[in-house]
Amino acid sequence: MPEQQARRVPGTDTPLEAITLGTSGLGREPGGERLARELVSGRFRQLDTSNEYAGGRSETLIGQVLGPADGVTVFSKADRDPRTGVFDGDRVMRSFEETTSRLGVGTLPIYHLHDPFTITVREAMAPGGAVPALVSLREQGLVAAIGIAAAGGTLVEDYIRTDAFDAVLTHNRYTLVDRGAEDILRLATERGMTVFNAAPFGGGILSGSPRHASRYGYRPITPEFGQHVERVRELCERWDIALPAAALHFSLREPRVHSTVVGITSVERLEGLDALVDAVIPDGFWEELQALGTPPPSPVD
Numbered sequence: 202m203p204e205q206q207a208r209r210v211p212g213t214d215t216p217l218e219a220i221t222l223g224t225s226g227l228g229r230e231p232g233g234e235r236l237a238r239e240l241v242s243g244r245f246r247q248l249d250t251s252n253e254y255a256g257g258r259s260e261t262l263i264g265q266v267l268g269p270a271d272g273v274t275v276f277s278k279a280d281r282d283p284r285t286g287v288f289d290g291d292r293v294m295r296s297f298e299e300t301t302s303r304l305g306v307g308t309l310p311i312y313h314l315h316d317p318f319t320i321t322v323r324e325a326m327a328p329g330g331a332v333p334a335l336v337s338l339r340e341q342g343l344v345a346a347i348g349i350a351a352a353g354g355t356l357v358e359d360y361i362r363t364d365a366f367d368a369v370l371t372h373n374r375y376t377l378v379d380r381g382a383e384d385i386l387r388l389a390t391e392r393g394m395t396v397f398n399a400a401p402f403g404g405g406i407l408s409g410s411p412r413h414a415s416r417y418g419y420r421p422i423t424p425e426f427g428q429h430v431e432r433v434r435e436l437c438e439r440w441d442i443a444l445p446a447a448a449l450h451f452s453l454r455e456p457r458v459h460s461t462v463v464g465i466t467s468v469e470r471l472e473g474l475d476a477l478v479d480a481v482i483p484d485g486f487w488e489e490l491q492a493l494g495t496p497p498p499s500p501v502d
């Protein structure tokens with residue numbers, strides 16, 4: 202696996218790993234118990250979850266299989282109230298209690314503010330707001346670090362500029378076919394933040410599966426964007442490189458990214474991850490990718 206900047210899991214001596222398994226799909230389909238068991242017993246030792254994934258089922262399933270001796274690190278996120286949309290300090294505290302109770306843990310290494318779309322940054326930062334609650338959890342030692350995890354664009358940048366956060370999770374904006382997170386990466390690197398790059402397959406289109414061919418970042422693609430994806434796919438074919446392997450390594454080789462969050466939907470996908478991680482991509486491929494030019498705006502830009 203390519204070398205990335207040496208980092209520790211906050212609050213521990215454990216090195217932060219380059220791969221984090223994303224569990225937003227865990228608990229949405231039957232067979233979640235088996236997948237959860239595989240997720241905590243394999244080669245990759247970090248999981249990304251959230252209070253709201255599968256209505257809490259992702260965390261519950263992880264909690265059912267997680268043992269203290271597993272050596273698995275779980276990152277989670279505070280979510281707004283699912284019924285009212287309220288996302289204030291009290292809600293963050295309740296969200297934390299729900300998460301830790303489902304996971305069966307007392308503390309978390311990183312706790313993100315997740316998709317704060319129902320509040321402004323100013324509301325989040327105000328006394329009684331979501332961010333002071335996260336800071337308080339960190340001061341109490343209940344979380345070792347706090348992060349902002351959301352769609353890209355100026356919202357995430359504005360949260361980074363508050364200097365309140367230790368970590369950021371961006372998604373679908375730094376991929377083989379998208380550079381939308383450039384400013385996020387720059388701002389986070391300037392501050393020494395821990396950076397998670399989630400959705401290296403753009404939610405599925407870069408997995409190569411025809412099922413995902415018409416969407417990027419969970420939105421329909423434009424013809425221009427589709428043509429660019431096709432050019433990248435042809436380039437992979439010429440080099441005899443699997444499209445998802447190139448997509449994964451695009452993120453793994455980026456020194457400003459500390460861990461790449463890959464969405465795992467099934468045991469088969471988890472088993473298939475080994476070969477993608479172990480693939481060796483020649484330097485010449487990256488030079489030819491660059492020669493394809495700046496990708497057109499993606500549906501998430």
Ligand SMILES: NC(=O)c1ccc[n+]([C@@H]2O[C@H](COP(=O)([O-])OP(=O)(O)OC[C@H]3O[C@@H](n4cnc5c(N)ncnc54)[C@H](OP(=O)(O)O)[C@@H]3O)[C@@H](O)[C@H]2O)c1
Nearest residue numbers: 223224225350372399400401402403404405408464473474
């Ligand atoms: N706001 C946030 O905090 C936020 C937002 C987005 C994502 N995330 C995190 O990032 C994770 C990843 O995002 P994502 O799942 O949306 O996008 P992704 O990782 O770009 O794509 C996941 C899709 O790629 C395919 N895939 C997975 N492993 C594969 C393999 N070994 N070979 C080929 N294809 C493979 C799967 O397709 P199939 O469906 O065909 O199996 C899966 O649905 C999430 O689970 C979540 O933890 C966080």
